[in-house]
Amino acid sequence: MQTAYKLHGVHRHYDWGGTQYIPQLMQLKNDQNKPFAEYWMGAHASAPAIIDTDQFGSIALDQLLQKDKSLGNLPYLYKILDVASMLSIQVHPNKSDAAIGFEKEEKAGISLTASNRNYKDKNHKPEVMVALSDFWLLHGFLAPALMQKRLNEFQPFKGLVNAFANDDYKNLYQHFMQLETADSDAILIPLLEEAVASVKNGSVDKLHPHWWANKYYQGVVPSAHVDKGIFSIYILNIVYIPKNHGIFQGAGLLHAYLEGQNIELMANSDNVLRGGLTPKHVDMNELMQHVLFKPTYPAVMEGAPINPTEVNYPCPVSDFGLSKLAIKAGESYTIHTQSIEMLLVMEGQMELQGQIYQTGEVALIKPEQAISIGSSKGVLIFRSFAP
Numbered sequence: 384m385q386t387a388y389k390l391h392g393v394h395r396h397y398d399w400g401g402t403q404y405i406p407q408l409m410q411l412k413n414d415q416n417k418p419f420a421e422y423w424m425g426a427h428a429s430a431p432a433i434i435d436t437d438q439f440g441s442i443a444l445d446q447l448l449q450k451d452k453s454l455g456n457l458p459y460l461y462k463i464l465d466v467a468s469m470l471s472i473q474v475h476p477n478k479s480d481a482a483i484g485f486e487k488e489e490k491a492g493i494s495l496t497a498s499n500r501n502y503k504d505k506n507h508k509p510e511v512m513v514a515l516s517d518f519w520l521l522h523g524f525l526a527p528a529l530m531q532k533r534l535n536e537f538q539p540f541k542g543l544v545n546a547f548a549n550d551d552y553k554n555l556y557q558h559f560m561q562l563e564t565a566d567s568d569a570i571l572i573p574l575l576e577e578a579v580a581s582v583k584n585g586s587v588d589k590l591h592p593h594w595w596a597n598k599y600y601q602g603v604v605p606s607a608h609v610d611k612g613i614f615s616i617y618i619l620n621i622v623y624i625p626k627n628h629g630i631f632q633g634a635g636l637l638h639a640y641l642e643g644q645n646i647e648l649m650a651n652s653d654n655v656l657r658g659g660l661t662p663k664h665v666d667m668n669e670l671m672q673h674v675l676f677k678p679t680y681p682a683v684m685e686g687a688p689i690n691p692t693e694v695n696y697p698c699p700v701s702d703f704g705l706s707k708l709a710i711k712a713g714e715s716y717t718i719h720t721q722s723i724e725m726l727l728v729m730e731g732q733m734e735l736q737g738q739i740y741q742t743g744e745v746a747l748i749k750p751e752q753a754i755s756i757g758s759s760k761g762v763l764i765f766r767s768f769a770p
Contacts, residue, residue: 385437386752387736390444390725390745393430395421401465404516404644408463408729409743418467424725424745424767425460427651434747444747455750457723459703461767462647463515469599470640471661472521472612472619475508476673477634481654484669499664503653509700510649513629513707513765515729518643519589521619523636523679524552530678533592533617539574540617553676559614560658560667564607571609574617579604592617595641599660612659615639622681627707629684629696635675646727646765650702692716693766704770712761717753722769724748731762 394405400420406413413419423430431443439450448454476484484502493500512518525533527550534540534547546558559567578593579602587593595616619637624630624645632638639660656670657663686694686707693716695706708726710716710733718724726733726746733740734757740746748754756764 386749387738387754388747389435389738389740390424390747391433391435392422392424392745393432394419395423395430397421399466399468399470401467404465405463419465422463423460424462424727425651426457427460453749454723458651458769459767460649460651461725461727462649463644464640464647465644466640466642469595469642469660471663472615472637472639472658473655474637474658474670474674475634475652476654476656480673481505481652499666501654501656501666501669508650508652508654509631509633509702510647511629511631511696511698511703511705512645512647513696513705514624514626515644515646516626518624518645519641520622520624520630521615521637521639521641522622522630522632522681523620523638524677525618525620526678526680530618537574537577537617539570542570552678555618556674556676557671560611567611568607568609571613572604575600575604575609575613590621590623592621595621610659612661615658615660620679620681622683624683627686629686629705630681631684631698633699635673636679637674648703648705648767650700701770704768706766708756708764708766710756710758710762710764712759715755715757717755718766720748720750720752720754720768722750724766724768726756727765727767729763729765731758731760733758733762733764
């Protein structure tokens with residue numbers, strides 16, 4: 384009986400994606416210079432992976448899960464991302480709030496495909512990422528002292544200092560986001576002018592909010608209607624993640640990916656509440672109900688060694704787990720699966736049950752197996768599983 388399958392994921396061509404990284408990883412031509420933003424490895428109904436099977440031929444993973452009950456279910460979606468342009472400021476609801484929000488919109492008759500739909504399903508969307516390159520993201524509110532310093536540091540923010548009295552994160556954020564456009568523009572336009580000048584004269588780098596405010600508007604200050612999400616760049620932590628380091632993001636955390644390539648593993652959900660830096664729907668009232676208004680102290684993970692070959696990235700959820708395997712040339716390593724697992728080859732090549740997997744290729748493994756992984760050349764693998 385077949386216990387390991389080759390998996391073919393689905394490319395997603397969102398406009399914020401880069402054009403080189405994913406095609407090069409998978410030896411694909413991109414003559415049209417299309418954006419390759421994400422590579423999905425999962426059973427998500429909108430883009431299920433295709434699995435090569437002896438029994439059914441090539442079949443969509445969601446269909447295979449229905450036909451072969453021994454596989455169990457797949458509670459996560461596994462991805463590779465290439466972030467060239469900044470993603471929207473966003474937050475994800477917890478599971479109980481997602482269920483409530485979903486039922487409310489169902490009763491209101493809002494179509495699942497409507498642009499103003501907030502809840503596409505009843506699930507939460509915690510996520511872990513591991514950087515495949517230098518990576519930058521926005522991740523939770525600044526600590527109180529840093530926030531006070533930030534508000535006093537920039538002249539356009541002077542009028543907002545009192546809104547943060549007694550370290551009131553909710554009051555500060557709500558106050559700004561509910562300003563009339565003319566009033567927010569009066570703050571953000573001079574701020575952007577300063578940002579553009581700072582980048583031009585080389586006085587700031589990627590750990591400074593001016594860098595990203597300038598990047599979002601590509602060095603051109605709009606005359607009006609500045610996206611209020613620019614404010615979040617200044618009040619959230621800008622976090623740098625080195626290659627092979629990671630970070631976890633749970634419900635209620637205001638965040639946004641800024642730049643770089645990463646692996647992302649998340650619960651199966653499309654529930655995103657946006658807070659700007661996007662032309663998409665922003666529902667401020669709904670957003671405010673789900674943001675955790677407290678400081679965040681970013682915890683960048685190096686990974687915890689299980690043994691000399693495998694490093695685990697701890698995730699405080701039951702939906703998924705992630706580890707990294709580094710197998711030396713001529714050696715082998717045995718894994719014991721409890722759930723469906725995916726083995727993504729990021730460097731080198733993997734030998735598995737007589738089949739060779741090159742860089743960028745993926746094996747799907749059945750639950751309750753002992754599988755020996757070999758490599759004649761050495762291999763770096765990212766392993767996804769459900770704990």
